[in-house]
Amino acid sequence: SLLSCPSRHANEDFETPEVTFMVPKKEISMVPDMGKWKRSQAYADYIGFILTLNEGVKGKKLTCDYKVSETVEKLLDLLETLDRWINETPPVDQPSRFGNKAYRTWYVKVDQEAEALVSTVVPAEKSAAVPEIAVYLKESVGNSTRIDYGTGHEAAFAAFLCCLCKVGALRVDDQLAIVFKVFDRYLAVMRKLQRTYRMEPAGSQGVWGLDDFQFLPFIWGSSQFIDHPTIEPHHFIDEKVVNEHHQDYMFLECIKFINEMKTGPFAEHSNQLWNISAVPSWSKVNQGLIRMYKAECLEKFPVIQHFRFGSLLSIQPVNP
Numbered sequence: 001s002l003l004s005c006p007s008r009h010a011n012e013d014f015e016t017p018e019v020t021f022m023v024p025k026k027e028i029s030m031v032p033d034m035g036k037w038k039r040s041q042a043y044a045d046y047i048g049f050i051l052t053l054n055e056g057v058k059g060k061k062l063t064c065d066y067k068v069s070e071t072v073e074k075l076l077d078l079l080e081t082l083d084r085w086i087n088e089t090p091p092v093d094q095p096s097r098f099g100n101k102a103y104r105t106w107y108v109k110v111d112q113e114a115e116a117l118v119s120t121v122v123p124a125e126k127s128a129a130v131p132e133i134a135v136y137l138k139e140s141v142g143n144s145t146r147i148d149y150g151t152g153h154e155a156a157f158a159a160f161l162c163c164l165c166k167v168g169a170l171r172v173d174d175q176l177a178i179v180f181k182v183f184d185r186y187l188a189v190m191r192k193l194q195r196t197y198r199m200e201p202a203g204s205q206g207v208w209g210l211d212d213f214q215f216l217p218f219i220w221g222s223s224q225f226i227d228h229p230t231i232e233p234h235h236f237i238d239e240k241v242v243n244e245h246h247q248d249y250m251f252l253e254c255i256k257f258i259n260e261m262k263t264g265p266f267a268e269h270s271n272q273l274w275n276i277s278a279v280p281s282w283s284k285v286n287q288g289l290i291r292m293y294k295a296e297c298l299e300k301f302p303v304i305q306h307f308r309f310g311s312l313l314s315i316q317p318v319n320p
Helices: 031-039 041-056 070-087 102-119 124-139 151-166 172-196 216-224 233-237 239-245 250-261 271-276 282-298
Strands: none
Touching: 031 041, 041 151, 041 172, 041 216, 041 282, 070 102, 070 172, 102 124, 102 172, 124 151, 151 172, 151 282, 172 216, 172 250, 216 250, 216 282, 233 239, 233 250, 233 271, 239 250, 271 282
């Protein structure tokens, strides 16, 4: 798996040419290009990364003990900076309720500083990778033209973390911290963005989608619950359970945020999640969500047309 192999070039001498980093670009411009994506090394690496982390968090609480490396600390500092910039960029008065234009001011700052932020996290000997990896960070915080955010932006953040694994900044023993510390903090910052600037959901399927903004925390969050002695899928629609256990479980954090943001019966505003609550076991929920993620996010042209490919996440087909 991806996390267990540091960069292929790590221990090789100079006989093999070192990988040349490149600024990632879009490669999927028409629906027929989707086949290229599904056959690509990037797709294999991305899905492998998601599933490796899914295995890693199985049955574990957010509050369990795990190693926190220097790179993880630096990533938390980076996210703290993004959070602070939100505080420094309050929403402006404007006629329309949604898509507050102050988000664009915040985004310009991220755009200008992304490479400097990423250079604090990437090992010095891999500094040539910074411009490539920074693109995924910029792509992960929403779209400044439409002032929206969705699962494609979330995927860019997962891709950002995947690239950090590929250059050896994050390692196999960082798995739990990647999800429970870094991704969890990322989610908190994204929720603050969504709230503060009233961002639109990008490419949302409305009531038929799983959630307006996120998908991965439901996958990893359901894995956390596998073989839980008392909490079953039907419990997450009970607000008492959510309020008591959300500090331990990513899935319940997501439900709590939905309950805060939406009014009316849960079955109406979050129909897909309501249906999932009827699934008998968490392992079935987890498997179903992985299938749904592939179908509804990774195999949907409107999402993947924005994905960028470079040397670390390559459009080249997987070697047979």
